[in-house]
Amino acid sequence: MKIHQGRVWKFGDDVDTDLIVPGRFLILEPSEIAQHVMEGIRPGFAELVEEGDIVVAGDNFGSGSSREVAPRALRAVGIVAVVAKSFSRIFFRNAVNLGLAPVACPDADVIEEGQSIRIDFDLGEVEIVETGMRLKAGSLPPEVAAIMEAGGMVEFLKSRVSGSPL
């Protein structure tokens, strides 16, 4: 995934994993959990999202609990990337491990709900399609990009555990 274009769902700062997937749903299987993703702060989100859509948010996205079902549920309903001003580090790692692209973009505030954005992962750039505005974004360091490019941690490990040590 060198370049991806998709529709934006906009959220604010400090979107806690308790808001992405509340604890009361953790007892369920991941496929059932996904139906409730974001419902507390955006009712009906799971049905509204289409494959390829993008979440855009402010600072500290995915703070709080380490629950991996948060990024898993976002990916399951069709979100392929989260563009945020900054990420909570556990969410960032979980996203990479599951193949959900975390894109750090300090100017993400200017992106609006419903716009289309085009993410160039290699260049580290986010372009707002409607306005042509280009925003600088971070790209993953090579050690981390290797996990993302493998398709996530499980695939990455498959290529490593039988071969050379990590």
Added chain:
Amino acid sequence: MGMTLAEKIIARGAGLSEVSPDEIHWVDVDLAMIQDSGGPRRIWPMLDELGVGIWDPDRVVLVADHYVPAQDVNAALILQTTRSFASRFGVDNFYEAEGISHTLLVEKGYLRPGMLYVGGDSHTCTGGVMGCLALGMGSTDLLGVLATGRTWLRVPHTVRVDVAGFLEKGVTAKDLMLTMIGERGMAGAIYRVLEFTGSGVAAMSIDERSVLTNMCAEIGAKTGVIAADEVTINHLQDLGVEVDEGPSSDRDAQFLDTWRYDASNIVPVIARPHRHDDVLPAADLVNTPIGRAYIGACTGAKYEDLAMAAEVLAGRRVASGVLLQVAPASAGALARAMADGTAQILVESGAQLLSTGCGACPGIGSGVLGPGEVCISTTSRNAQGRMGSPESKVYLGSAYAVAAAAVAGEIVDPLTVMGVPA
């Protein structure tokens, strides 16, 4: 150039003589913890997919603390999977319903100065109280650790938090952390390690110090750490564990910043719903009625929290219309509270004793909140819906503040209930 405590631990894990902030290194892990919610039920299928076992079962601790005791058949199934995992993979360090992992691993002496420790829970940072680098992760990260004994880390910048002076009577480490988070916000230490130093920290017990490291999760920090000192070494010696003092930051280590606090200026504070960085002095929130008071979680139900509550509740009764629930953070904390009469005081005041475990804090166990319920809690988070219904409200405070509110039926300054002169 000198290194910080966190840098030294990462350098050792990476087999390097020195590391610098923002570098990424693959490191050897000394100890890994997994719990019943994100652990075996999520990781086992992936281990099978890879066709591998655990790199070193003796370096793994498995704790069932989220779904204990089982409240329905699904929870019972999760616990069965957890037990089966322990026997299938030879994880002998397995505890069910003996306590919350973060409290238990300190209490049992698993965490030692200088260790590189990872755990499948965001409050793993609590472990930094023992002078180790304690890092929270998700299930698939833990899969990688269990399969290989290794993980990648970005070397963090360290901020020194220097706490001078001493906390006044009725004021706690919880008040200090909520004050800090209120000033600096939920992302106030994002990607940073907070290293706590100073007389105010040195004077604290392990229970109180562990609130400092525990709530690093609430200020966005990568983790918190307190270099081992006499208190740390004595704690381990009491458990029969002989260790050296372990690493500490060099005098010429590069700290990104130093935050200075005078502990004697801290007052009892409360975080308002639904943000744990929306913090006010308890005195400014008087006349806020509450129906539920909850003393629980790794943050707020260790032995000393139970003792604080008992100090307020001795000879008093929980107000009519208020339900005070106490879920001790570990069986060890409960045993101590029973041995010295603390538990008796709690129960006689009208408190309901719940089983040990994460309980209602993550909205999973006994005592979750229904729509419209207003709770004051010793836990660490109050995001909307965290403890149950999205229409419930949670205020956060110390065990003193929660016990005082339970007696008054509304938020009060605990110092006034305790008769501490202003």
